[in-house]
């Protein structure tokens with residue numbers, strides 16, 4: 167069990183763009199000082215030969231999945247050769263994805279099949295993997311997103327949450343909660359469970375937190391149900407907190423201020439902030455970040471403009487990289503033995519396709535960022551992307567070749 171705990175009360179808020187940029191600049195400067203090779207963006211010169219000795223004690227890799235190893239359900243052709251190269255050189259690596267929606271076991275089985283390369287469960291960090299640390303904090307949660315009841319099963323059976331409600335339960339209890347819901351009678355009979363939801367006098371009906379595990383499949387229902395809870399009286403469905411503002415400072419009435427309203431009735435956690443991601447479609451698609459923006463905007467509409475406080479994990483946030491580094495160290499020790507922790511002279515190469523998540527997070531954390539051209543990034547966007555990579559490469563195999571060739575210089 168990993169020891170990093172998610173800070174619970176209350177909110178590691180999404181950093182502002184300015185703060186993120188400043189942090190990125192500071193981290194980039196620190197990383198540059200620790201490393202000898204250039205941080206300018208260049209196109210890779212293919213190394214003509216590889217050093218035959220194992221280099222795993224010097225370097226490690228973390229890979230994004232969508233747009234790096236896969237597009238949709240199709241393997242990117244260079245993915246398998248890249249992983250074979252790492253195996254040949256005994257280099258440890260993990261997968262660090264903002265995706266999820268299923269258990270880690272199910273995901274590695276699927277990836278091993280699609281990539282035709284064996285991947286172990288301890289090598290995978292999904293967007294919601296760090297949520298397992300919250301199972302000791304919250305008794306009853308609302309889990310949002312994913313197919314059917316898969317995320318509920320992950321939360322209960324893998325992460326150990328005691329009581330998990332999903333929006334389908336709320337619809338089953340009273341379909342008028344969102345009359346345009348997309349659940350079939352069969353789904354409501356199979357994935358939804360009877361739950362106590364409308365008894366404010368009963369502690370059992372209270373929801374302690376909202377955890378967004380994956381992109382919504384029934385957006386209308388999820389938006390309505392989540393906002394109902396955020397605006398509820400202490401986390402009880404069918405109630406509404408006082409939303410009247412105090413305009414007079416000397417008022418004796420205990421109405422909330424705009425700052426009070428920015429704190430929702432139950433905390434909400436998002437595990438992926440990606441606005442865009444790459445699948446088989448010719449253009450990037452909206453990701454979970456769209457859902458967060460939708461929730462925040464509607465919350466502001468309902469609360470006189472209050473800015474909803476949320477907790478967002480996943481790339482590019484430090485918490486997730488810190489968690490991933492522990493996973494990488496654990497995997498390195500398990501797979502190769504010896505000292506678990508990567509020493510200060512070691513380099514972790516983060517290979518990703520999304521500057522706003524993979525690259526920004528790697529730069530901030532002091533990992534060496536490698537941006538590939540097989541996903542959401544387009545060369546014409548280079549001048550305006552929010553985080554500049556250390557290198558840009560055509561694909562994941564070139565990224566691995568670069569790391570192996572340059573890692574020995576560290």
Ligand SMILES: [Mg+2]
Nearest residue numbers: 230232233519
């Ligand atoms: Mg990606």
